[in-house]
Amino acid sequence: MSKEYLATLKLIQNSIKENLSPPPDLTVSEWADKFRVLPSETSAEPGQWDTSRAPYQREIMNAITDPRYEDIVIMSSAQVGKSEILLNGLGYFIDMEPYPIMMLQPTEQAAKNFSKERLAPMFRACPSLRNKVSNSKSRDGENTILQKSFPGGFVALAGANAPSGLASRPIRVLLADEIDRFPASAGGEGDPLSLAEKRTTTFYNRKKIKVSTPTDKGTSRIEKEFESSTKERYHLPCPSCGHEQPLKWAQIHFESVTHACIECGSMHTQFEWKNQEGRWIAEIPDALKRGFHLNELLSPWRKWEEIIVAFKSALKNGKEELKVFINTSLGEVWEEEGKEVNEHELMNRQEDYEAEVPDGVNILTAAIDVQDDRFEIEVMGWGKSKESWGIEYHIIPGDLKRPQVWDELSEYLSRTWSKRDGKRFGIVGAFMDSGGHFTQEVYKFTRKHELKRVHAIKGASAKKGENVPLINGISRTKVVRNYLISLGVNDGKNRVLSNLQQTDFGPNYCHFPKGRGYHEQYFNGLTAERLETRYERGIPYNVWVKIRARNEPFDLRVYNLACLEFLNPNLELEYFQNEAKKKKKKRRVRAR
Structure with missing residues (x-):
């Protein structure tokens, strides 16, 4: 880490302290509800963000600004809005608490795609961000596809397969996306996730948000992170008896397309379950990391009928498709029965x-x-x-x-x-x-x-x-x-x-x-x-x-x-x- 870079970093921090007013007392979800606008080119529901559309996201986003936790872990399926959670967190830090930030993707190409397809539309659509982050095509040499500067900081986008993007970049906030797709080593430098986390050590108020759909049991990074966290699952009360429970695939009845209560056995539709007020319940409340698990059964964008059809198709088409279903629809690791044939x-x-x-x-x-x-x-x-x-x-x-x-x-x-x-x-x-x-x-x-x-x-x-x-x-x-x-x-x-x-x-x-x-x-x-x-x-x-x-x-x-x-x-x-x-x-x- 060069002396020049440290000096620049100190100037940024002093600028924040001296020239910027203290950030308003907003959580990430409150910021998103007030300032986030979903662009039409990336969202099926463009317009003003509304956290109540998927209420389970609220606590996850608010954990990002909770000073008690340095690490936030999200092990989830697809179709639950995990990318939007990351984008809301990024938007909040740019707007409210500007510091050096890194967005880490599995590959450098994925980082470029994310910048062009997700970040750029968000910056254009959100008035509070539009004037702070200039377009990468402008003459501003500080803004490229892989680096966006703004008053008080920058966001660097990097690929886990490119060690040069991970070196000599002190950052306060790390947003690591799809960590199960990261290589075991970035070139000969070692684990890319560990390399990126080391970049946060100079900040006392560092934040590390790690997100992924899981892969194989034993080699899944996100599973390892989740197991050492609070291990929280979103519980909904049974519409009949009020017993709180997470929605589980084993409780789904295909014929009636209902979820049976694990306590009283009553079967209710997804609309009846999701109309209840839920809350996150931790399995290990004293853990130092905050960890959340999500599956598609909670998603407002997926009907249970569609998930059942997808499961039947995967079951019919063999183990490889079943594995994809377990990983991407249920958000669970795949446990291989055997790794060789005779x-x-x-x-x-x-x-x-x-x-x-x-x-x-x-x-x-x-x-x-x-x-x-x-x-x-x-x-x-x-x-x-x-x-x-x-x-x-x-x-x-x-x-x-x-x-x-x-x-x-x-x-x-x-x-x-x-x-x-x-x-x-x-x-x-x-x-x-x-x-x-x-x-x-x-x-x-x-x-x-x-x-x-x-x-x-x-x-x-x-x-x-x-x-x-x-x-x-x-x-x-x-x-x-x-x-x-x-x-x-x-x-x-x-x-x-x-x-x-x-x-x-x-x-x-x-x-x-x-x-x-x-x-x-x-x-x-x-x-x-x-x-x-x-x-x-x-x-x-x-x-x-x-x-x-x-x-x-x-x-x-x-x-x-x-x-x-x-x-x-x-x-x-x-x-x-x-x-x-x-x-x-x-x-x-x-x-x-």
């Missing part, structure tokens, strides 16, 4: 297909792994709800410096497979690894086969613990002259593992044929990696670790899943067409 159990699931392509398959994709002396290819069939069938695992041996081997690959990708009714299927798309010793040759091959949707891929680099989506980016450069798809391989491996753990035919289940290249060596490769929990300076994160040398089958499963997601076909199409034909036939029979 190769022998998968081998025992092999089936005798009735044809080259089983009846449930609607499309075929392919994935190609490029080695120095061979191509390894897996062709997969996909059906309704992403149920999958291994069609063939094929190896083309040879020296890849010879064009004949590439010609053989081209011929293989052009072949077709048939169903028992004679219908023939070709490959609708393929992903090809470009990360080996033949990168330029892969680019040339995919460029030649672009019309067949054969595309080059590369794994996206990710910091420890950072969540990179399966389709991380799509580019088209002069060098590639075709699509180059960047893959979040860890996300893909997590999803493949989840699919392999499905034990019932249906959504996401993986079928394997007998023969066709699916031998013991294949299943050893498919289970060649294991998900383990590691620690980076005390921060847990998950990492994939090889337990066998050859893992090509596992990689090819990831590539095929990514290819399916990239193509985004309507896997229900053939199913619904067949259902329509059946109904039409029944109508004809009835008409006779």
